[in-house]
Amino acid sequence: MTVVYEKVALIGLGLIASSMFWAMKRGHVAGHVSGYARSAETRDTARRIGLCDTVCDSAEEAVKDADLVVLAVPVGAMASVAQAIAPYLKAGATVTDVGSVKGTVLSAVGPHIPQGVHFVPAHPMAGTEHSGPESGFATLFDNRWCLIVPPEGADETAVVRLEDYWKALGANIERMDPEHHDLVCAVVSHIPHLIAYTMVGVADDLQRVTDQEVIRFSAAGFRDFTRIAASDPTMWRDVFLTNKDATIEMLGRFTEELFALQRAIRTGDGEQLHAYFTRTRAIRRSILEAGQDTDAPDFGRAKVER
Amino acid sequence: MTVVYEKVALIGLGLIASSMFWAMKRGHVAGHVSGYARSAETRDTARRIGLCDTVCDSAEEAVKDADLVVLAVPVGAMASVAQAIAPYLKAGATVTDVGSVKGTVLSAVGPHIPQGVHFVPAHPMAGTEHSGPESGFATLFDNRWCLIVPPEGADETAVVRLEDYWKALGANIERMDPEHHDLVCAVVSHIPHLIAYTMVGVADDLQRVTDQEVIRFSAAGFRDFTRIAASDPTMWRDVFLTNKDATIEMLGRFTEELFALQRAIRTGDGEQLHAYFTRTRAIRRSILEAGQDTDAPDFGRAKVER
Incomplete structure (x- = not known):
């Protein structure tokens, strides 16, 4: 080159x-x-x-x-x-x-x-x-x-x-353009990070589930959250403080959606849950097809070489 | 054996x-x-x-x-x-x-x-x-x-x-015992799955951010959520319907915590955000030490062999 x-x-x-x-x-x-x-x-x-x-x-x-x-x-x-x-x-x-x-x-x-x-x-x-x-x-x-x-x-x-x-x-x-950039990043990156941070914090706070249990049994979904929630604290503090508007708007959408699913759970609406989970599964397939992730057991994460 | x-x-x-x-x-x-x-x-x-x-x-x-x-x-x-x-x-x-x-x-x-x-x-x-x-x-x-x-x-x-x-x-x-099992699993597995499903659903719903953008730029945090949210819809519908009480209780804790962080963002409380993100990073270290995940680029996911 x-x-x-x-x-x-x-x-x-x-x-x-x-x-x-x-x-x-x-x-x-x-x-x-x-x-x-x-x-x-x-x-x-x-x-x-x-x-x-x-x-x-x-x-x-x-x-x-x-x-x-x-x-x-x-x-x-x-x-x-x-x-x-x-x-x-x-x-x-x-x-x-x-x-x-x-x-x-x-x-x-x-x-x-x-x-x-x-x-x-x-x-x-x-x-x-x-x-x-x-x-x-x-x-x-x-x-x-x-x-x-x-x-x-x-x-x-x-x-x-x-x-x-x-x-x-x-x-x-x-x-x-900058405004659209900040909105797209709020969706694909900033909110996912904030949610992962929150979930890991909640687990750590619980009195009835011990830290030891959270750590030992983390393989069942929680593990991927902890990886995201281990990102650099200073960088992420600045991200949220400087992309405040898009973050708060998207958080509003997220909690609205979460409450709708919570309501489906409370009322026992299995059809709504199944339809929702089927739709999100299809999105995963699109991401694989777009080449932004891989089906491979190593997640396609590149080997670290200098 | x-x-x-x-x-x-x-x-x-x-x-x-x-x-x-x-x-x-x-x-x-x-x-x-x-x-x-x-x-x-x-x-x-x-x-x-x-x-x-x-x-x-x-x-x-x-x-x-x-x-x-x-x-x-x-x-x-x-x-x-x-x-x-x-x-x-x-x-x-x-x-x-x-x-x-x-x-x-x-x-x-x-x-x-x-x-x-x-x-x-x-x-x-x-x-x-x-x-x-x-x-x-x-x-x-x-x-x-x-x-x-x-x-x-x-x-x-x-x-x-x-x-x-x-x-x-x-x-x-x-x-x-069964009650404790269901609570632990709500924390380390069921709620993380529900949140990942929700986040992927929100991204898919947006009008101002195109599907194409969500998919193309998913590497920045969103990708791990889509993997979790691609899990079997029938299995997960049944999980939420049958572990209703623990799920709804833990969702309450999660949204409470999320609202606290949202408030810190809105008021510009950088100290609170930094302290929170520093704490969650330490939890990640404990999980690595407990041997339930790996620092390796392939996440230690085993190669599929029959």
Whole structure:
């Protein structure tokens, strides 16, 4: 593959940024990758495991001469990071991010971006329940979607180049406007996470069922919830606080539906339950057909390789 | 391994019964296994793939001379099956079941069991989202729990023998009383399933987010829900109808907790959200330590082998 950006700067070195680094190395997508993380411990870890060609002690140093700057920090931290690096950005560079909410990122980061620098938000829809600099792997984005959310009037050449970059990392790309992005993500990602967190919290709270029982017998459905509910707390706090409207709207729909099923259980309406469960089973089949999951016993989850 | 029961009869030939058959063959746990399914198509499939040593055209024929009779039909069908086979049960035989609800099974099946026949309900807590005679595999129960729920006054020798049988199929066993069983299962299994069904249904209902989008972008959390929500509709209808009280009680706890988190989102209480998500992450760690899930990229799901 050909190099898409000569120099890429990763700000934040967690699961997504570290996976981007290994995917860039795999595909020779960047000439040089610099990295910065706020915590000295994370920078030390990055140096130890060879994450980034150069690990810098400041964000300003990391973004110097970079053709692409990736903000890979929690959504709530993006505004201050953007403000800090703004004076050091190269003319003609592109700033992007990997946040799960796009409306807030546009309004928080956009105003800090200087004239002559492009700003093209993106959202790679991939992850695991692990976090930190050692959790990344090169195949994380393979055949996953990366949503590209350019602001109005964005430079088309810069947008297409970012799309080429994400394709080179293994992802499929799709453009979306920010409002629709935040609604779609509330449905397919944010609400499922909140529900999983809630369910795991309820189980932990119970007095009549012991923790030991919850843990021992978790294989029967609860296990998948705990995996989702083990995701990074800071990232998810910021997601819910910054995608508040869509989250609360979708929660309303969810509880409405849940109460309807609860009513069917209370009144013994087996027909309604059976019809509902048959319909959801068909949706699963569509997802398998769309290639976004697999029937295989390993769920098609890629082996972790660096 | 030594044969635990000379003749075992499987009534119903779905995921659980077919997995039991392959696990019995693997461990030489039974001398002869007969099987019966209500549907002629299922019986034909069973004959074609070598499921059971003998496939019978009636339940009465299948249970003849059996030392262990396993009721592997949906909970709602157990009473009529028990009534049909009762006159044909061998003196000294044990009848068990594999239902996910135990209070109802005890009251529905118990009265039909003749004097001189033992009745020891059991619940193997293992499964996949697939169903039918071709979905079973020998390793399904390995290192999973099978809860043994003997009625008051059950014959201790018969109970221990059934426990030995499940151990020989690969399971860990634990005794529990029926009421507590139904509460524990509501928490670790029934409510998680209902919630997953609901979430998938909500996503499917939305007008502003297209089906295509839900399906394409499902990797971001929603995917695990669809797997759970693809489970057998008849089985799950019966679970909710027969474990009504515990289900409705636990749903109440769940919505209470969900509303508390929704309020934290609405009021922007980031501290509460972060503390909650940190706590649920710790629960995940306990489950890994208890050996009920794995950190491995394939989720430790066993390869399907017959």
